[in-house]
Amino acid sequence: QLQASGGGLVQAGGSLRLSCTTSRRTSSSHVMGWFLQPPGKEREFVAAINWYAGTTLYADSVKGRFTISRDNAKNTLYLQMNSLKPEDTAVYYCAATERAYWSSTWPANINSYAYWGQGTLVTVSS
Secondary structure (H helix, E strand, O other), X not given: OEEEEOOEEEEOOOOEEEEEEEOOOOOOOOEEEEEEEOOOOOOEEEEEEEXXXXXXXXXXXXXXXXXXXXXXXXXXXXXXXXXXOHHHOEEEEEEXXXXXXXXXXHXXXXXXXXEEXXXXXXXXXX
């Protein structure tokens, strides 16, 4: 139900915008997020957004460089990535949860999300 796209190869310092479309947007999907998984490493939090209020949360490593946003009419989640670094290279996943009551902690927890997209590969060359 979640389809991520927009990955590719980019040079360091460049930009990419990832998209995540939902084939079945549920009114109860209060929070959506992006996670990344570098080769051979664990999946980790990037950013999350409260779908209705627009409140956002970012990992320290991407603050000031990445922006998460959503388009309610298109049921699409975005991740604008600027000033990309080689260490941003990873498969990026979008995720959704029906959990409500936004806070500054649980949206960063991978276990908070029940629905996952298939991932899109971002490769940043030096």
